[in-house]
Amino acid sequence: MSLILLIEQVLNGLQLGVMLFLMAAGLTLVFGVMGLINLAHGSLYMIGAFAAAAVAGATGSFLLALVAALAAAAAAGAIVELVVIRRLYDRDHLDQVLATFALILIFSEGTRYIFGSFPLYLSIPDYLSGPVSLPGGIQYPLYRLTLIGIGLAVAVGLFLLISRTRLGVQIRAGEADREMVAALGVDISKLYTIVFALGAALAGLAGALVGTIQSVQVGMGEPVLILAFVVIVIGGIGSIKGALIGALLVGLTDTLGGVLLPELFKLFMDASSASSTGSALASMLIYLLMAAVLFWKPKGLFGGAA
Amino acid sequence: MMRERHLNLILLAGLLAIPVWAWITDEPFTITLATRVAILALAGVGLNIALGLGGLVSLGHAAFFGIGGYAMGILASHAQNYDPIFTTPFLFEGTKSMPVIWLTAIVMGGIAALLIGLISLRTSGVYFIMITLAFGQMFYFFSISWPAYGGEDGLSIWVRNGFPGLNTLDPIQFFALCFVLLLLALGLHWTLARSGFGLALNAARQSEARVEAAGLTPFRLRLVAFVISGMVTALAGALFADLNRFVSPTMFAWQMSGEIMVFIILGGVARLCGPVAGAALFITLEHWLGGVSDYWHVFLGALLLLVVLFARGGLIGALVKKEPAHD
């Protein structure tokens, strides 16, 4: 395998990683501040993708599509928070799991009812399509490079938001002590709605961005949701830094494992069984990574730190 | 209002009477529906041992359900192709015998639960939920990418496996087998709940510190419960595969884990027959609402949401008065 191919795969891994970060950041914020496990986060990702596909189809504008994805997911998040989620904060995790599982069923079937069962396609705008030349003669799709850029920009923005702004202070206080926030005179229920909508918007953005390289269809959110859980478990629940590191680790492990393991097995197996054994094992790799991290650090790499 | 014990008897009698009536009136489809209820309830009883007694919110029980399914699929497919599973170091052939398949499913389910439990039970709360969900997904992706046993397409078994002395192709006889296994599993749950182990496990759910201070190790209690739970659910998986004569990665899907949990919640958490009531309600809804609308999951979701938000005791909780956990 050539070095160029390897670098390409590293970039692919980074791209998957930053998209996972967009999902995981919202999940981990919602858990850190409200103590809620939200299975329906994948539905918000799906809503973002469908909103983008619908608007792109109607207007032809990719930027408008992204705006629509952010707005639709944030709105759906806020509504769900107001109607259902806020009744769950002081419930046990079992109730949270079941209620948000119910939300998945409602969102998935509702979307299927509106858009049908066939996948939609979002196309990459002309100004972002095609490859770019990177140093060393590597040709890499501009769009994927843009995704990496957007993901990293959002990560920086989120760090600034949490460390520099009033909202960030309230979020950090909320992670430390809920009663204290209320005592400080912060409107806690408004804060919760904002945090939830923010997480939803990030998920919706991820859905729209990924929707252009995969198809937009019902059920697209849950595999990503579960990967995001793996990310959070590795990084430590409630930690944005952990979510970023975990997301990059998972993205790189999954992508590189899928390429490198079959190559590795080819050293001592015939080609076809090497590729099947290799890819079967590669599919388990991130879970084994998770198991290994948990074995050493049951609270994740950055667990305990807010 | 009635006593839970009486309601349990009514539930089980109903689950027995409906297929018997269908057998008399020659409606094999109803028998198959009842068989589905019995098998899914069995999977739920398995989860209920971890969830109801131990408070372990496992969102990865599809792993055990699927392992049971594949235990059946792999053994039976090798047997129907007259192709041994391996020949070295000893000859290991497939089989079409249900007892052997069940035993294999139980053992494999137990081993998987032991390994998953050893890692995931070191954590608790949300971590435990996410980790069990992730491990379930690991099996799902593995089954898709492992081509030897059908990959994404799954495995079909041409003829239902056999049980000595019975004709398992006869729906009512296969139902009887599943029903008896369900009763045995319920008996196991009931026995565990009344035992010293069950007392300690149930106490560890409520106050971990107290159980430790009494000289018992919550981790060990939970691991044992998790393994037993995985075994029962794996057995249900083997039966489910035999009912459909088909096994595929969807048995490992996270939705399956969610559904097994939904049976328990619809019926009532920590209730002995909660999974029976829940599975019966689920299949009934699927059958009726599925006929009314292709989008019946919306109604299921709404019902589930209402139960969680407003009727936490589930079906059994709504019908019986409060009693001590076990007297």
Added chain:
Amino acid sequence: MTEPVLETRGITKHFGALVASDAVSLDLHAGEIHAVIGPNGAGKSTLIAQICGALTPDAGTVHLEGQDVTALSTAERAEAGIARTFQISSLAMEDTVLQNTMLGALGAAGKRPSLFRPILRDRALRALAEAALEQVGLAERRAVRVADLSHGQRRQLEVAVALAQAPKAFVMDEPMAGLGTSGTHDLTALLDGLRTQAPILLVEHDMDAVFALADRISVLVYGRIIATGSVEDIRRDSAVRDAYLGDAA
């Protein structure tokens, strides 16, 4: 002098710059109640956690009947014979009084609980649990759920669970917490009779109870024991008066 039943030898625990336990050496002899008193933040909870196994000391050892138990887990120490009660009642709230007490008896049995035998039919364990309930005066309430008990009854049940463990030593963390006058009076009488069954290391805020019960008192301030002695010794000790008792004595 005979060997102490329970003993700490120079246990020290730091949390960052804070010294929560500073070379604490304590001993508990057969037949006595040894009270540990001290102001809030003196390190009493940390001390109990190290004796019972929830925390491992940075230095020093814990001994039960001469055996070093410092490396044992909470559960193993309980099995070895240390029974504790909690400052905030830690009981299985959904279970009955008898079930909670059986849990203690199950620990006393020192073997893995059976998966299949109905626990309430185990005559030996049941006798242990019933005797403990009888002794604390909860026998009449055996079938009541803990959630339906009064606060005072829960404090009694805490003691009953520990008693059912048939321990070599009791470690009690503020058993009087939250009790009114009559509740404190009843529990004082109960503990008074208990010392002959197993000695009690008693951490308590209620000074009347401590002075009524203790054979010896140790005073813990900023993680250090500043005095140990009889009730009279402690009342008279000027360092103790300055550091802590002040107007209380």
